[in-house]
Amino acid sequence: MxxxxxxxxxxxxxxxxxxxxxxxxxxxxxxxxxxxxxxxxxxxxxxxxxxxxxxxxxxxxAPQVLPSPVGVVKAGVVLAHTELAADIAISAKRAFTGFAIGGSLGFLFGMINGLVRRSEQTLDSTIQMARTIPHLALIPLLILWFGIGEETKIVLVALGVFFPIYLNTFHGMRAVDPSLVEAGRVYGIKGFRLFRQVILPAALPSILIGLRFALGAMWLTLIVAETVAADSGIGYMTTNAREYMQTDVVVFGILLYALLGKGADLAARLLERVFLPWHTGYGGAAK
CATH class of the missing domain: 1.20.5 (Single alpha-helices involved in coiled-coils or other helix-helix interfaces)
Structure with missing residues (x-):
């Protein structure tokens, strides 16, 4: 002993x-x-x-086909002294406004349909049918409704991010282990506390995956929207440069979108590490 x-x-x-x-x-x-x-x-x-x-x-x-990286950087330096900061601010405002609207609605409907059976039976089939419609195909209709103003870009971005967040939130809520919920009830956890302390943490991995997909869809949608229907922003800058055969500016705009998308993805990964420190693959204790 x-x-x-x-x-x-x-x-x-x-x-x-x-x-x-x-x-x-x-x-x-x-x-x-x-x-x-x-x-x-x-x-x-x-x-x-x-x-x-x-x-x-x-x-x-040939420089007319694809300028060198140094030439692209020089074009970026020239733009930085003119309208670049304003274009980035306008594009970021459109992107994150649409993301806030579409993401909030996607999370709300995914949560309700995932938790309430009657709500799923009422709404999920309609949402799935709407999901099969390419949201970018709505651009002509939205231009007819709103013109080329801010509403068109924001609505398109909101539609682009709604479905990834909805699907992953719905899946995350449905995939929660019932034994976890029952254990929470045994310990006296009920109502909103049960959702906040048991159901939501269990569904977070799926929700955050949806967040990463939605951020990619956000920038993709914004690129198309600003190229087709805009008079300002990064997409308008690249489209205007194309008219004047400024290939270096066009390539700079493409790389700028790539950097913004990478920054958004890094932010999503940071959220994963903050909210899921225990989860394998998210940089937490499981490593």
Whole structure:
């Protein structure tokens, strides 16, 4: 009977067991792996940029077809001294206004239909039929209704983000383990507390996946909307540059959309790490 007590005393003292002493090399390996995990995602883009610049300098790629990365950066510097900041602000406002509207409605309907059987029977079939309609096909109709004003872009973005968030929220609510809900009720958790402390945390992985899909749909929809029906914003800037054969400005606008989309995705991943620190693959304790 003395062995477990002795081992506990040793653990509390200055001598750690063998498992603890072996932890340091593993930590070092994990740190090295984390470093490579931060570097590797940028390796392929940097290689592409280097090859692109080399081919442009050799004259293999004509500047009228695809300007060099240096030329694109120079075009961005020129734009930065003119209307670039205003165009980015306008595009970001459209994107996040539409996201707030469509995302909120998608989360609300997904939550209600996922929790209330009668609501699902009443609304889900209609929403699924609407989902099969490409929202970008509505551009001519929305232009007839709203013109090329802000309403058209915001409605399109809202439609683009509604369905990914709705589907994943609905799936997340339905996939909650009933034993978790029953355990919460056994401990006296009921009503909104049961939703906040048990159901919502269990559904969060699926909801956050929907958030990432919605952010991608947000920028994709905005690109098309600003190219077709806009008189300001990044899409309008690139369309106007196309009319004057300014290929460097067009490529800069495309890369700017890519950077904004990457920033939104990084923000979504940060939310995953904040709200799901225990979940494997989200950078938390499970790693």
């Amino acid at each position: 003395s062995t477990p007590i002795a081992s506990r005393r040793i653990w509390r003292g200055s001598v750690a067991p063998a498992e603890s002493r072996m932890a340091a090399p593993k930590s070092a390996v994990r740190s090295g792996g984390d470093l490579w995990g931060r570097v590797l995602p940028w390796a392929v883009p940097l290689v592409i940029l280097a090859v692109w610049q080399w081919l442009a300098q050799r004259g293999t790629i």
